[in-house]
Amino acid sequence: MALTVLRGGHIVDPATGQDAIGDVWFEDGRIVERPEGRSADEEIDVSGHIVMAGAIDIHSHIAGGNVNTARLLLPELHRAIRARLADTPLSTAKWSSYETGRLYAQMGFTTVVEPAMAPHHALQTHLEFNDAPIIDKGALTVLGNDDFLLGMLRDGETDGAINDYVAQTVENTRSLGLKCINPGGVEAFKENMRAFGLDDVVPFYGLTSRQIFQALQKATQAVGIAHPLHLHMNNLGLAGNIDTALATIDAAQGLPLHLAHVQFYAYGKEGKNGFSSAGALFAEKINANNNVSVDVGQVMFSDTVTISSDVLKQFNSLPGAIPKKGAIFDGDANGGGIVPYVYKISNYYNAIQWAAGLELFLLIENPEQVFFTTDHPNGGPFTTYPELFALLMSADLRAQYLSRLPADVLEHTTLPSISREYTLYEIAQMSRSGAAKLFGFEDRGRLGAGAVADIAVYKPGRDVAGMFRRASYVFKDGNLVVRDGQVSHYTRGKTLHIRPRYDRQITKRLDSYYDDLYGLPRSIFDVPDAALPHKDAFAEVPCRI
Amino acid sequence: MGTATLDGKAIALDDAYRHAAKILTGAAFPLIAGLGADVAGARAAILLAERLKGAFDHLASRETLADIDVKRSFGMFTTTANEARIRSDCVVLVGPGLTQAWPGMLERLALDEPPRRGAQAQHPRKVIWLEPEGDEASAVPGAKVITASVQELSGVLAAWRARFGGRPVALDAEKVSLIDGLVETLRSARFGVFVWSASSLDPLAIEMLQGLVTELNATTRFTGVHIGARSGASGVTQAAGWMTGFPPRTGFGRGYPEHDPWRFEASRLVDSGEADAALWISAFDGETPAWSRADIPLITLAPAQAAPSRGLFIEVGRPGVTHDAVLMSQETGGMTLRRASAPTDAPSVALAIGAIMAEVSEGAWR
Known part of the structure; x- marks a missing residue:
């Protein structure tokens, strides 16, 4: 591939500490040092533009059976309205995997992590990944409500056996690490518990949520998975659940822990509605615990749908569904609940949620400790990221929003008092360098020599959201895929996965477990290469050990 | 190698693919129906329907819908x-x-x-x-x-x-x-x-x-x-879902998917004359179309035993029997790869449609 140079752009690359005018060279899909004695085959003048590495979304529900159920449940949410351009089949089919790849690419995103892949439904997630063009994908495997793990913990098995199970499951489902969703709570819901806190006990297993997530947290570290355990805590969405969040952080044993969509846990019980933002308190706790990273799950005012493997929570949300319908799937372990919802700026509760999320962003000091998700589509679709960036970068814009919220909201959030504005450098820390570190990606999220040539070039202007919505140029593996905010053709991204080491004895034990309990060969749940349309679907990412 | 016939007479496979492409690209509103296929076959069929600006339906859509x-x-x-x-x-x-x-x-x-x-x-x-x-x-x-x-x-x-x-x-x-x-x-x-x-x-x-x-x-x-309904309905529905956002009975006449269970019902499209060519896929058991008109240009992809005497026929293998196939598994409720139980070299639906697609350039419909 041609030696290319992007000439004279403002390079914003926290991984290499650059924040200055410079050139970026790449060849054969990788960033290179400026080669001595060679001139570029292609030179692109990007003066007046911002040059960043391709962005990484660490938590976005883009694929899998639950997402597909949401598509089928809500045809009215995604009517297509325009025909596609040449060479981009299905790119305007709204909410299709194809459109997802296109829209992410247009925003300069080149890697996206689907955070909830059920082990028994992994193949469908991978099939959907295959049909999301351009971007690289990865998934987190969900454990923590599965009988095999809970049985091991109940029976007091050794850490070694649990580590082997965890590593085998991650390898077999071809993911980037572990997610744990309302640990034990979903199993408890099958036994008709309707609420489940950190120290509630799972019926018939005698285990608490605390014990389950701590065990998985330890196993994640022991087998060398770079990404810390990705935890969806108990009591999502409930007034006063800040207590759960603070107690969970205290229970983290000082070990790495990633807390997902924390905005949904930043609620106090103040005020006449008994619902207030606890974002400031939460942020303070994060600042004092550098073993904890979070993504926000920002609420953006929009028509959306909540998709979650926290079946207990989703069942409890059904009465508030807009429109009034939903799907509840009691899966082999977690399953899923799909409940449509509309976040309105005029709604007190929604406005508190919106404010709490922004408080978390703005009060957590280290941009590499907080990640900018909307928990797509749960707080709003990923297409609202550009507006979210704009809100983080402008106190004026936030003030405009604040003036439209119900007045009593302002009494129950500290947001009006916060003047911080994110710099582009901090945006890049959050969406590039920090995100890469969080997953142990050594060759992406950065523009240093040797990195994958995933590059986003933006034209700054007064419309910050517009700048992030339509990148001027996006290169994926060195290929120009976006020009002036439009995808010109598809490339095929990879699915990233890890292969932690473990003692293979566990596979025999698992085989007989499946045979005995389900009367099925465990291989029925495999993700073999032959099941995917293309041979080169995967790329391995090294483990920490 | 599979076989192909035109009005019951053997023709070369390459000619059959070329002829199929000609029929489909020559139509104003082609229909891809039956869709009795594995996930790879459904995927290929839906991409073809999109490129042709036609519509697709599955033979068991009544049940699925x-x-x-x-x-x-x-x-x-x-x-x-x-x-x-x-x-x-x-x-x-x-x-x-x-x-x-x-x-x-x-x-x-x-x-x-x-x-x-x-x-x-x-x-x-x-x-x-x-x-x-x-x-x-x-x-x-x-x-x-x-x-x-x-x-x-x-x-x-x-x-x-x-x-x-x-x-x-x-x-x-x-x-x-x-x-x-x-x-x-x-x-x-x-x-x-x-x-x-x-x-x-x-x-x-x-x-x-x-x-x-x-x-x-x-x-x-x-x-x-x-x-789930017969002929791979559940797997086809899932693939249609992530590819277009909608289940079968979806059309691309405007260049983007529109789902309408009445408008894009296969038999209605054929019998009313709205569809002017059809690709009928029934790889599991060779089930035949339910429409009544016999004058529509018809291409059939089915196992050898189901070769019709009329129209263009291209033999395909049976998913999970003659070739490996991803199918929705009733016993798990998830996708799984079924290994071929009696492998033959008959092409899969995906392979056959791939060969037709290769003859349909982007320029043909734009």
Whole structure:
């Protein structure tokens, strides 16, 4: 591939500490040092533009059976309205995997992590990944409500056996690490518990949520998975659940822990509605615990749908569904609940949620400790990221929003008092360098020599959201895929996965477990290469050990 | 190598692909129907329909859409066959022919064994079978059998639902007492499961069933297992979902997908003349189209035994039999790769459509 140079752009690359005018060279899909004695085959003048590495979304529900159920449940949410351009089949089919790849690419995103892949439904997630063009994908495997793990913990098995199970499951489902969703709570819901806190006990297993997530947290570290355990805590969405969040952080044993969509846990019980933002308190706790990273799950005012493997929570949300319908799937372990919802700026509760999320962003000091998700589509679709960036970068814009919220909201959030504005450098820390570190990606999220040539070039202007919505140029593996905010053709991204080491004895034990309990060969749940349309679907990412 | 025929006479495979492309690109509104295929075949077919600005439908869409219509207008509780097998203490089978729609059902759900997990582990399961066909229910000793005609099923479920809610029903005292007993069984279940197949239920019965499940969940846990329709319908529906956002009966006439269960129904499109060429895919068993017009240019992809005497025929293998195939598995509720049980070199649907697609350039339709 041609030696290319992007000439004279403002390079914003926290991984290499650059924040200055410079050139970026790449060849054969990788960033290179400026080669001595060679001139570029292609030179692109990007003066007046911002040059960043391709962005990484660490938590976005883009694929899998639950997402597909949401598509089928809500045809009215995604009517297509325009025909596609040449060479981009299905790119305007709204909410299709194809459109997802296109829209992410247009925003300069080149890697996206689907955070909830059920082990028994992994193949469908991978099939959907295959049909999301351009971007690289990865998934987190969900454990923590599965009988095999809970049985091991109940029976007091050794850490070694649990580590082997965890590593085998991650390898077999071809993911980037572990997610744990309302640990034990979903199993408890099958036994008709309707609420489940950190120290509630799972019926018939005698285990608490605390014990389950701590065990998985330890196993994640022991087998060398770079990404810390990705935890969806108990009591999502409930007034006063800040207590759960603070107690969970205290229970983290000082070990790495990633807390997902924390905005949904930043609620106090103040005020006449008994619902207030606890974002400031939460942020303070994060600042004092550098073993904890979070993504926000920002609420953006929009028509959306909540998709979650926290079946207990989703069942409890059904009465508030807009429109009034939903799907509840009691899966082999977690399953899923799909409940449509509309976040309105005029709604007190929604406005508190919106404010709490922004408080978390703005009060957590280290941009590499907080990640900018909307928990797509749960707080709003990923297409609202550009507006979210704009809100983080402008106190004026936030003030405009604040003036439209119900007045009593302002009494129950500290947001009006916060003047911080994110710099582009901090945006890049959050969406590039920090995100890469969080997953142990050594060759992406950065523009240093040797990195994958995933590059986003933006034209700054007064419309910050517009700048992030339509990148001027996006290169994926060195290929120009976006020009002036439009995808010109598809490339095929990879699915990233890890292969932690473990003692293979566990596979025999698992085989007989499946045979005995389900009367099925465990291989029925495999993700073999032959099941995917293309041979080169995967790329391995090294483990920490 | 597979075979191909044109009006019953053998032609070279390459010529067949070229001819198929010519028929489809020459049509104003081509239809891709049947869609009895594995996931790879469905994927190829949908991409072809999109490129041609045609429409696609599946031969069992009536059944699939009965379930989806309930889901998207009311909502739905579902579980896996595995959970039903290991946890359910009460199973209600609804409608005739479930064992035909899913021949492995009784073995998989292990209804004659007690559940292994949960509150009722090791206690015998309660099984209620509403309108079994013939002696279907005899395989489950102790099953409580209730007979009703298929037309009455939604009414029967409505009566259960009414009595569950403590409302009066216009039935004689004996029947009311029978229903009250049944409802008490449901109410006292800890993890109950309804099993149904849309091949014998209409949307009203399915909605009534789901309504009852919803109401039961106010105090206990209840859910459902639905049996997918024939010819790979569930897998095709999933692929259509992530590719277009919609299930089959979706058209691309405007260059983007539009879903309309009436407008893009295959037989209506052909019989009304709106579709002026059809690609019929039926790789599992060679089922033939249900439309009545015989004058539409027709390309058939089916196993060798199903070669029609009219139109263009291209032989394809059987998914999971003659070639490896990804299919939705009824026993797990998820996608799985079925290895070929009797491999041959007959092309898969994906391969055949790929060859046709190669003849259809982007420029042909733009």
